[in-house]
Structure formats: structure tokens, C-alpha cells
Amino acid sequence: MVPLSWYLIFAAALFSIGLFGVLSRRNAVAILLGIELMLNAVNINLAAFWRYGNVMDMTGQVFAIIVFAVAAAEVSVGLALVISVYRRRNTVVADEIDMMKW
Amino acid sequence: MTTETLIWLIPLPPILAFFLIVLLTNKSKTLSHTVGVGAAFLSWVVSMFVFVRALGVEHLGEEPFTSSINWLPTGNTWLKIGVLIDPLGAAVLFFVSITILMIFLYSVGYHNFGQPAGDHDRKGLPPHGATVEEHGHKHVVPSVEPMYSRFFAFLALFAFGMYVLVVSDNLLTMFVGWEIMGLCSYLLIGFWYGKESARNAAIKAFMTTRIGDVFMLLGIAFLYSATGTLTFREIFREETLHALASVPSIWGFSTAGIIALLLFIGTVGKSAQFPLHVWLPDAMEGPTPVSAMIHAATMVSAGVYAVIRMFPLLSLDPKTMSVVAFIGAFTALFAATIAVAQNDIKRVLAYSTISQLGFMIAALGVGAYIAAVFHLITHAFFKALLFLGSGSVIHGMEHGVLHTGNHDVDPQDMFNMGGLKNKMPITFWTFLIGGFALSGFPIITAGFWSKDEIFADAFANGHIVVFITLATAAFLTAFYTMRQITLTFLGEPRTKEAEHAQETPWTMTTPLVILAFFAVTYGWVGIPEHFPALGGLVPNWFHEFVGGTLAEHPEVIEFSWIPLLTSLVVALGGLTLGYFVYRNVNSPAEDRLQIPVLKNKWYFDEIYDFLFVKPATWFAETFVYKWMDKGVIDGVLHIFGPITQGLGTIIRNYIDLPIINRLIGDGSADVTYWFGGKLRAVQTGRVQQYLIFALVTFVAIGAVLFAFGLLA
Numbered sequence A: 001m002v003p004l005s006w007y008l009i010f011a012a013a014l015f016s017i018g019l020f021g022v023l024s025r026r027n028a029v030a031i032l033l034g035i036e037l038m039l040n041a042v043n044i045n046l047a048a049f050w051r052y053g054n055v056m057d058m059t060g061q062v063f064a065i066i067v068f069a070v071a072a073a074e075v076s077v078g079l080a081l082v083i084s085v086y087r088r089r090n091t092v093v094a095d096e097i098d099m100m101k102w
Numbered sequence B: 001m002t003t004e005t006l007i008w009l010i011p012l013p014p015i016l017a018f019f020l021i022v023l024l025t026n027k028s029k030t031l032s033h034t035v036g037v038g039a040a041f042l043s044w045v046v047s048m049f050v051f052v053r054a055l056g057v058e059h060l061g062e063e064p065f066t067s068s069i070n071w072l073p074t075g076n077t078w079l080k081i082g083v084l085i086d087p088l089g090a091a092v093l094f095f096v097s098i099t100i101l102m103i104f105l106y107s108v109g110y111h112n113f114g115q116p117a118g119d120h121d122r123k124g125l126p127p128h129g130a131t132v133e134e135h136g137h138k139h140v141v142p143s144v145e146p147m148y149s150r151f152f153a154f155l156a157l158f159a160f161g162m163y164v165l166v167v168s169d170n171l172l173t174m175f176v177g178w179e180i181m182g183l184c185s186y187l188l189i190g191f192w193y194g195k196e197s198a199r200n201a202a203i204k205a206f207m208t209t210r211i212g213d214v215f216m217l218l219g220i221a222f223l224y225s226a227t228g229t230l231t232f233r234e235i236f237r238e239e240t241l242h243a244l245a246s247v248p249s250i251w252g253f254s255t256a257g258i259i260a261l262l263l264f265i266g267t268v269g270k271s272a273q274f275p276l277h278v279w280l281p282d283a284m285e286g287p288t289p290v291s292a293m294i295h296a297a298t299m300v301s302a303g304v305y306a307v308i309r310m311f312p313l314l315s316l317d318p319k320t321m322s323v324v325a326f327i328g329a330f331t332a333l334f335a336a337t338i339a340v341a342q343n344d345i346k347r348v349l350a351y352s353t354i355s356q357l358g359f360m361i362a363a364l365g366v367g368a369y370i371a372a373v374f375h376l377i378t379h380a381f382f383k384a385l386l387f388l389g390s391g392s393v394i395h396g397m398e399h400g401v402l403h404t405g406n407h408d409v410d411p412q413d414m415f416n417m418g419g420l421k422n423k424m425p426i427t428f429w430t431f432l433i434g435g436f437a438l439s440g441f442p443i444i445t446a447g448f449w450s451k452d453e454i455f456a457d458a459f460a461n462g463h464i465v466v467f468i469t470l471a472t473a474a475f476l477t478a479f480y481t482m483r484q485i486t487l488t489f490l491g492e493p494r495t496k497e498a499e500h501a502q503e504t505p506w507t508m509t510t511p512l513v514i515l516a517f518f519a520v521t522y523g524w525v526g527i528p529e530h531f532p533a534l535g536g537l538v539p540n541w542f543h544e545f546v547g548g549t550l551a552e553h554p555e556v557i558e559f560s561w562i563p564l565l566t567s568l569v570v571a572l573g574g575l576t577l578g579y580f581v582y583r584n585v586n587s588p589a590e591d592r593l594q595i596p597v598l599k600n601k602w603y604f605d606e607i608y609d610f611l612f613v614k615p616a617t618w619f620a621e622t623f624v625y626k627w628m629d630k631g632v633i634d635g636v637l638h639i640f641g642p643i644t645q646g647l648g649t650i651i652r653n654y655i656d657l658p659i660i661n662r663l664i665g666d667g668s669a670d671v672t673y674w675f676g677g678k679l680r681a682v683q684t685g686r687v688q689q690y691l692i693f694a695l696v697t698f699v700a701i702g703a704v705l706f707a708f709g710l711l712a
Helices: A004-024 A028-052 A059-089 B003-009 B012-025 B029-055 B087-110 B148-167 B171-189 B196-227 B238-246 B255-270 B279-285 B288-297 B299-309 B318-340 B345-365 B369-404 B425-439 B446-460 B464-489 B506-526 B541-547 B561-582 B601-682 B687-707
Strands: B065-074 B077-085 B130-134 B137-141
Touching (some): A004 A028, A004 B687, A028 A059, B003 B029, B012 B148, B077 B148, B077 B171, B087 B369, B087 B506, B137 B369, B279 B288, B288 B299, B299 B369, B345 B464, B369 B425, B369 B506, B369 B541, B425 B506, B446 B506, B464 B561, B506 B541
Antiparallel strands (some): B130 B137
């Protein structure tokens, strides 16, 4: 059986890729994709700890499902915002959406 | 009810009437005078009841009606207040209650009750009359006093003060009644406060009597510290009196002498004796019932009553007695000389009052205790009668003034009168009786018996100087009384106003008749036993009764022809001379006795003005106001002002503005502003940049925590 650390390393790598995507991509939709990657990296961690811990205890699985649901909701709100911004300012580049300053 | 309880109740109706009128009934004139007269009547009934009971007690002097309660705790003992009716109190109560009732009744008519309100009458001024239309033509009638109810309220309070004074068994409550009357006399003299002369007279009366009252209060305090009690019967115990008499005090007086002298000064103020007599003639500014109230029944009698009460104390020191006799005799003569030259009908009576009070004081000074009480009572009757009679004359004259409409004619000036005998018969006859009683017309009138007794006592006790002085004064009394009667009632009317004078209503004449009755008959209760022919016909009840007040009954003096003849000569001589001199005098110019010095009352007002009023005004205006207040006090304050202002400027310019405002206040704001300006570059509005900051911070914190081993 594959040891637990492999899963953890894989999840950490996935999280870092997602973080890099969030910080570096200019397209707001791509930033959302990065966020999804980070959330799913967490889900891998949850599933792995469940499997290698007490199997009868369902907490890890339940938590992972809640994260899916929240992620789906978050993406839908995020995409709606992106569309709204695009309609107003005709762009989806994050650097150009800079109204939130003094 | 016991007699003692009744005595407690005597002063109650007037004070209740005062509050009732002031608080409830003052809108209604009818209710107010009903309450006032009713209260006076109630007090009179109770007083008469007490008087009759007092007559029935065999040794009232030794066992008077008395009852007292504890009032103020004074350490181990109590200050007691209570009531006392001994023979003196009973006799005084008798005349006080009658005269008060008469004055109340008279006031109803005097203030024109039942007449219409005046056309342009104002509060604080005497009524001017009202125009009435009758059978198609207009004529002017007297109008009702605008402050009718107030008058009865004051009068009731006054009566309360007098009753308190008479029934008190101690000096303290007596003094309280005394001061209530002082206040009321001020209020009543200044009743027509719209007149400046009335205001000034009120202030003058109040200030002058106040001088006497301060000394009296000193006397009371001295007496209390010396004996520890203010109750008459305790002071007059033999051992107390002996102790007081044997302790010497200043100026060769004994303690008793000094106390009596201080109390006597109170009387000098209240009874208008020289040198504090100046207020009484001016008090004539008040309405006439007030003059009668103040001069006959109450206030001035109160002064004499107080000396009579303190007689056991007074008689301890012969020096004090000499002072009292001198003041009394001097005042009697001195006031009589002024009365001769006065033209105002009420002023003559005012000076005559001062003079007659001098008789009583002189009588006390020579030790004639009973004669003083006797004269006090007869004088109260005939002087109340004369004052009310003069008020009736003035009222009648005012009627004439209203008829002719000539308001320049002074209705009080006797030279404007004349011939009123036929116009006002009741007033004339009663005034004549009062005047004859005042002059001491022989045998019939009360004034003769009381004055004769003073003469007899002064003569028998060897006070020849006092005797001669009083005889001269009595001669002048008869003279100016006849002058007054001749000028007012006899001869022909000298003015149109006098021709149209009218008799006054029954409320005014009834008191005159009743008082005239007493002015004649009251003398008969005190006819000396050794008097030729008449003596012994009627027992000398007054001597027996009032004499019982003192511990030692005064002995009956031997009859002597000299005082009796003197009395007869001065009375009849004065009356005759007065008639013949003034029979044909029609104007002040023809009156040869209008000597400036007498006319101007020996310049006493001017002297007092120069000695006291001017210096007092100077002290207040120039010394206190200009020098002390404006100069010294304001000067000091004006120095403080600039100093404080300079100090303030320094603090403002060198501490407040640079340090507090600039450095601390503005400085902190500047720092914050500068810091904010620098920091705002951080906020770019780029989400990814923020995220990088967050990541870097997170990692940095994590690294620090890891480095210090805090990440478990």
C-alpha cells in the first residue's frame, strides 16, 4: 500500500500549483481555476487522513463533501462576479480591476 | 371652660380673622369686614367675660388668673410662656377690647362702605369720590376705599398684637406683641402708599420706634441674664428684686435701675416720648381709625402699659425714677406748646397725645402707679373719641369738598372749618365731651379725676417741679383743646366746604356715642375718698382694684386743696382763655400764637435731619458708596483685573498656544497625516498583490514561529 506521505506530498504539490496559478495568472477565470486546485488539494488530504486513520469514523469524508459543496457555490458566485465585471469594464484581467483602493 | 383657657383664647379671633381675610375673603368687602368686626366682637365678649370673672375674685392681686406652658428648652430649665390677668391686666383689657371694637365698627363707615367705587380711585391713594347720576343730574359722592379688605386684615393683626401684649405673663411674648404692633403701625401709616408723605411717615415711625425697641431688647436680655427668667411674677418676687437692687452697675445705677432704664427707652420710642416723639405727628398720614388705634387704644398705651408692668422693678432705683419723671414732665409741657400752634385737626390731637402720655410717664416717675393706670384708661377712651371725632369731622368736610369740587381745600385744616356745630351735631357733642375730658373739665369728666389724681400724687410726694410743669402743661392742654373746638365747631363757616359738611353715617357716630359715655362715666369709679362732698359717695373702686396688683398696697394720700384748686384753675382758665382768644380768629394770620418755633415743632425734625439723617445719608452715599465701595473696594478689584489679565495673556501666548495647541494638538495630527500619506501607497487595489503580501506575511510569521520552536 502506498504510504501516507505520498498522498501528502502530492496534495502539497497540487496546492502549490494552484497557489502559483492564483498569484501569477492575469485572467480572473484562471485565478478561479487555481483556487479550485487549492481546495481539491485539501480534499485529497482529508480523504488520505480518513483512509489511514480510523476508517469507521466518517468525519474526513463528510468534511470533503462539504468542501465540494462550498467550492461549487464559490465558483458560481465567482464566475458571476467575473461576468458582471466583464460587462462593465470589458476586461477580465485582474490587474485592471483595481477599484478597491483609496 | 376655665377662665385661664378663656384668656388664652382672647387673642385668637383677630389673628384668625387676619388669615381668613388675607387668604380667603379679600375679594369680598362685605365678608371681610364681617369677619374683622366679628372677630373684634368675639374678643370683646371673651374679654368682658374674663373681666367680670376677675371682678369676682377677692384677692386677685395675690392670686391672679395665670397659666403657662413650657416653650423653649434652655439647658436644664424651660422658657415658659403663658397668660396672666391680674387687676392691672383686667383693667387694661377692659378698655382695650372696647376701643378696638369701636374702631373696627367706625372703620366700616370711615372707608365709605356701601358707596360706589370711585371714578378714578387707585390702590394706595385715598378715595377721590364717585360721580352718581340721580334724577337726571350728576353729583359727586364719597367712594369706597379700594383696599377695604386689606385695611381690616391689618387692623385685625394689630388687635392680635395688642391682645397678646395685654394677656402675656412674661416679657418675651409681650415683646412679640409689641413688635407685631410695630410692624402693623408701619403697614397702616403707609396704608396710602401712593402718597410720598405717607411712605416717609411709615418709614420714620418704624425707624424711630426701632431705636427704642433695640434698647428694650437689650434690657430684656440683661434681665434674663441677671435673673434667668422673664415671667413677671417670678421677677417681682421679693428676693429677686432685692438681688437686682443690691448689685451696683454702671454710672451709679443699680442693675435693676439699668434694666428698668433700658426697658423704659423702649417705651420712650413706643409712646413717643421726648426725644423719640417725632414719629407720632407724622403717623397722622394713616387713615383716621389708624390714628385712633395707634394713639389711643393700642400702641402708645402699650408703651405706658409696659412701664406700668415693670413698675416694681422701676421703683427700686430712685435715680431711674427721676429720669422717668423728668422725661414725662418735660414731654408733657413740650408737646403741649407745639399743639398750640398746629392747624391740622389731627396733628393737634397727636401732640396732645404725646403730652398726655408724658403725664402718665411723669405720674409713674413720681410713684403714682394707680394714677398712671387711671389716666391711661380714661385717656384711651377720650382720645379714641377725639380721634374718631376728628375723623368724622374730616369725613364731613370731605363731603363738602366733593360737593363744591374744589380739591385745593384741605379738609383737615381747622381754619377751613368753623360752624360745624349745626352741621354735625352728634360729632360736635361727642367731640365736646372728649375735649372737655382731655382738658380735665371739673367733676363731670373722666379726665378731671385721673389728672387730678396725678396732681395730687405729685404734690403729696413732694415733687414740686414736676407738679408745676404738669400744671402748666394742663393749662396749655385746656387752651389748645378749646382753640380746636372753637375753630372747628363754633362761629360761622369759613369756607363753602364747611357750609356743605354733613353728619357721618351711624357706623361712625355710634362708636362716638359709646366712647363719649365712657369718657364721662369712667372717671366716677376712681373718685378719691377724701374728696370734699363727693368723696365716699361712690367707693374708690379703681384704687382698691388696681392697687391690688402691687405687693404693697399704695397708701391713700391725704386730701389737699392746692392740687385740686390748681387743677380747677388750669382747666377752666385754659378753656375760657381758649374760647375768648379764638372766638373771632378767622385765618392763620390773625392767630398770634403761630410762632415759628412752635409751628415748626421746636425744629426737632430739622435738628434730627441735621444730626442723624444727613450724616447717615452722607455715610451711605459719600463714605460707603463713593469712598469705600467705589474707591477702596473697586480700586483693589480694578488692580486685580489687569494682573489677572496679564497673567492670562502670558499663559496663552507662551504655554497654551505653542505647547498645548501646536506641539501636542496639531503635532499629533501632523504625524498621523504624514504617516497615512506614506502608507497609502501600499493599497494598490490589486487583489493578487494583496494575496502575495498575505502569503509573504504568513510565511514570515510561520518562519519566525518555527525558528523560535513555537510550532509544536
